Structure formats: C-alpha cells, structure tokens
Amino acid sequence: xxxxxxxxxxxxxxxxxxxxxxxxxxxxxxxxxxxxxxxxxxxxxxxxxxxxxxxxxxxxxxxxxxxxxxxxxxxxxxxxxxxxxxxxxxxxxxxxxxxxxxxxxxxxxxxxxxxxxxxxxxxxxxxxxxxxxxxxxxxxxxxxxxxxxxxxxxxxxxxxxxxxxxxxxxxxxxxxxxxxxxxxxxxxxxxxxxxxxxxxxxxxxxxxxxxxxxxxxxxxxxxxxxxxxxxxxxxxxxxxxxxxxxxxxxxxxxxxxxxxxxxxxxxxxxxxxxxxxxxxxxxxxxxxxxxxxxxxxxxxxxxxxxxxxxxxxxxxx
Ligand code: CP
Numbered sequence: 001x002x003x004x005x006x007x008x009x010x011x012x013x014x015x016x017x018x019x020x021x022x023x024x025x026x027x028x029x030x031x032x033x034x035x036x037x038x039x040x041x042x043x044x045x046x047x048x049x050x051x052x053x054x055x056x057x058x059x060x061x062x063x064x065x066x067x068x069x070x071x072x073x074x075x076x077x078x079x080x081x082x083x084x085x086x087x088x089x090x091x092x093x094x095x096x097x098x099x100x101x102x103x104x105x106x107x108x109x110x111x112x113x114x115x116x117x118x119x120x121x122x123x124x125x126x127x128x129x130x131x132x133x134x135x136x137x138x139x140x141x142x143x144x145x146x147x148x149x150x151x152x153x154x155x156x157x158x159x160x161x162x163x164x165x166x167x168x169x170x171x172x173x174x175x176x177x178x179x180x181x182x183x184x185x186x187x188x189x190x191x192x193x194x195x196x197x198x199x200x201x202x203x204x205x206x207x208x209x210x211x212x213x214x215x216x217x218x219x220x221x222x223x224x225x226x227x228x229x230x231x232x233x234x235x236x237x238x239x240x241x242x243x244x245x246x247x248x249x250x251x252x253x254x255x256x257x258x259x260x261x262x263x264x265x266x267x268x269x270x271x272x273x274x275x276x277x278x279x280x281x282x283x284x285x286x287x288x289x290x291x292x293x294x295x296x297x298x299x300x301x302x303x304x305x306x307x308x309x310x311x312x313x314x315x316x317x
Contacts, residue, residue: 001312003131004139005124006148007190010309013155020156020301020308027060027307033314034063040104041067041141044111044126049275050141050149053302054108057310060303066104079126093129101134106313113144113181115239115247121145121181122210137313142183145210150274151187152305155195157298158232161270166196167231168267172223173203174282175252176237184274185238186213193217202226206250209241223256230266233258235273235282258283263292270294 003009010016023029039058041051051067058065068074075091085092101107111126121144131138140148158169169192171185185201186209192199193215201209202220220226227233235258240248257280263269271283271293279285287293 001309001316002137004148004309004313005127005143006146006187007151007194009148010152013191013194016152016308017156017159020152020304021159023307023311024156024301024304027304030311030314031060031062033311034058034061037062037106037314037317038064038066038104039106039108039310040100041065041108042070042100042110042130043067043141044070044109045142047110047141049299049302050110053299054141054149054306054310056303057306060307061310061314063106063310063314068100079129093126094133097130097133098135101136105136105317106310107134107136107138108141109138109143110141111143113183113247115179115181118243118246137316139309139313144181145183146187146190147183147274148187148190149302149305149309150184151191152308153301154188154234154272154274154298155191156301156304157272157294158195158197160297160301161294162231164231166198168198168200168229169232169234170200170202170226170230170266170269171234171236172226172256172258173207174235174237174256174258175254176249176278176281177252179239179247179249180237182209182238182241185209185236188234188236189213189215189217200226200230204251204253204256206240206242206245207238209238223262224265227262227265227269230269233263233266233269233271235271235277237282254281257281258287260284260286260290263287263290268292272298275299
C-alpha cells in the first residue's frame with residue numbers, strides 16, 4: 001500500500017477488518033516489520049487521538065516515530081507556487097516535503113479544510129503534494145475531505161458490537177458552535193457504503209454532503225424518522241458543503257442533539273462519535289455516559305486501524 005486516503009485503498013474491506021481484528025489479538029506480532037524504519041507524523045492541526053494512537057501503532061510495529069507540528073516550532077510553510085515570499089512564511093512546502101521524506105520511510109499527514117476555497121479543500125492540495133513530492137508512502141491522518149483512519153476504526157467497532165448480520169447505522173448531524181469540516185462524515189459514508197450495513201444519513205436541509213461520498217445512501221431530513229430501529233447512532237457536526245454556503249453554519253438547532261429521548265426511538269442503539277465531542281450540543285451527558293455509549297472502544301480502535309494501514313505500508317517497502 002503506497003497511499004491511504006479512502007476506503008478503496010484497503011481493497012477487500014472484509015479482509016481488512018479481519019486483518020485488523022487479528023492484529024488486535026496480538027498487536028506486537030509484527031514488530032520485526034518496522035525494525036530500522038521511521039514513521040514521520042506531520043500535523044498542520046491539533047490532535048489527541050490521532051497523534052497518540054498512530055504513534056503507538058508505529059511503536060507496536062517496531063518503528064521509530066517522529067512528530068512535527070508545523071505550526072509550533074517549524075518554519076511557516078508557503079503552499080502556493082508563484083507567491084513572492086516576502087511575508088511571514090519562511091519555507092516553501094515544495095522544499096519542505098522532499099526534505100521530510102528524506103528522513104523517514106512512511107509519512108502520516110493531518111491537514112484540515114481551511115474553508116477559504118472549496119476547490120482547494122476538495123482537491124486535497126496539501127495531502128496530494130505530500131503524495132507527489134515526498135517519495136514515500138503517505139497516509140491521511142485527517143485531511144480536508146476525509147478521515148479514513150477514523151472511519152476504519154468505526155467500522156471495526158461496528159463489527160465488534162453488531163448483533164445482527166446487517167445492522168441499521170444512522171449518521172446524524174448535530175449542532176456545534178463552530179464550523180467543522182466534512183472530513184469525518186465523508187469518510188464514514190465512504191466506508192458505510194462499502195460495508196454490509198443499512199446506512200441512513202440524517203441532517204437538516206442545506207447540509208447535504210458531496211454525492212461522491214453519499215452515493216446510494218438514504219438521506220432523511222426527519223431525524224426522528226431516521227433513528228427508528230437504528231442499531232448504531234453515529235453523531236457528528238459538519239458545516240454546509242453545498243454552494244453558496246460552503247463552510248457556513250446554517251443551523252444550531254438543539255432539537256438535533258442526541259438525547260435519551262432520541263435514543264429511545266432506536267433499537268437500543270449503540271452511540272458513537274469520533275471525539276472530541278461537545279457535550280449537550282452534540283450529545284447529552286446521559287447518552288454519552290450510558291452503557292450504550294461505545295465512544296471509548298471506538299477511540300481505542302484508532303490504534304488498530306492505524307496499525308493495519310502502517311503494517312500494509314511496511315510490507316510494501
Ligand atoms: N477523532 C480524532 O481524530 O481525534 P483527534 O482530533 O483528537 O486526533
């Protein structure tokens with residue numbers, strides 16, 4: 001595996017989940033693969049889970065791991081060609097990327113959508129420059145339009161907790177005080193559309209996601225109706241995708257918060273969220289603290305999804 005940016009990069013999805021669950025049983029079994037190999041994790045944005053779980057995954061595989069926070073201690077990077085660099089950016093990304101590539105064997109990159117230009121965000125300009133110019137296998141640690149390590153961990157978690165062969169999985173928009181990218185819901189949809197689940201997306205009108213990710217999924221604008229009979233409720237906020245509102249907050253409607261009353265509409269569903277989560281905006285204290293909340297096992301599986309991807313990359317070196 002040379003790149004990991006979406007569900008297709010995993011090939012046979014059932015086989016990938018099976019491999020992940022095998023790794024989880026003995027996460028140190030492949031320590032020899034990473035001997036004398038270096039993982040570089042480059043962060044343009046903050047992180048708790050991705051940083052720790054990916055570093056742990058690399059260490060489980062016997063790798064040396066390095067972390068670079070671009071906005072804390074590194075030179076500020078210019079990302080556009082043709083710019084006269086007389087401002088506060090001291091280095092161009094076109095030199096920085098091959099230099100970073102020369103110090104490592106595999107690179108993980110986190111670079112969120114900036115909501116300045118939809119085309120730039122959806123072209124994944126930063127991630128794709130790493131893929132093009134680093135000379136090394138590159139995986140997304142959440143880019144502008146996707147968070148495939150999160151969605152893979154989500155699928156592993158659903159596989160572990162499902163009580164029927166084809167569970168109903170509902171991804172619901174929920175309110176949030178800040179404009180958030182579509183990366184997590186895009187990737188969750190990308191994965192659920194390939195998994196053996198009954199997948200429903202619910203959100204207020206105006207929050208439709210890119211059809212490239214929604215594909216054949218059922219979209220229901222009535223949250224209560226969507227939640228009926230759900231086996232898994234996956235809550236997430238995102239800002240508007242469609243023009244002319246790209247990146248804008250259109251609603252903070254608190255009737256979309258996942259509460260005990262909302263969960264009562266489901267088939268005793270498990271509650272999921274990628275974290276970090278704003279309590280009593282996205283989900284009530286009662287729901288996230290309930291026995292049906294699986295947000296911690298979900299986060300724990302981030303180590304396993306990362307390890308599966310890095311293992312495959314090591315095998316391809
Ligand atoms: N879910 C997730 O990616 O968490 P962090 O932003 O803390 O890495």
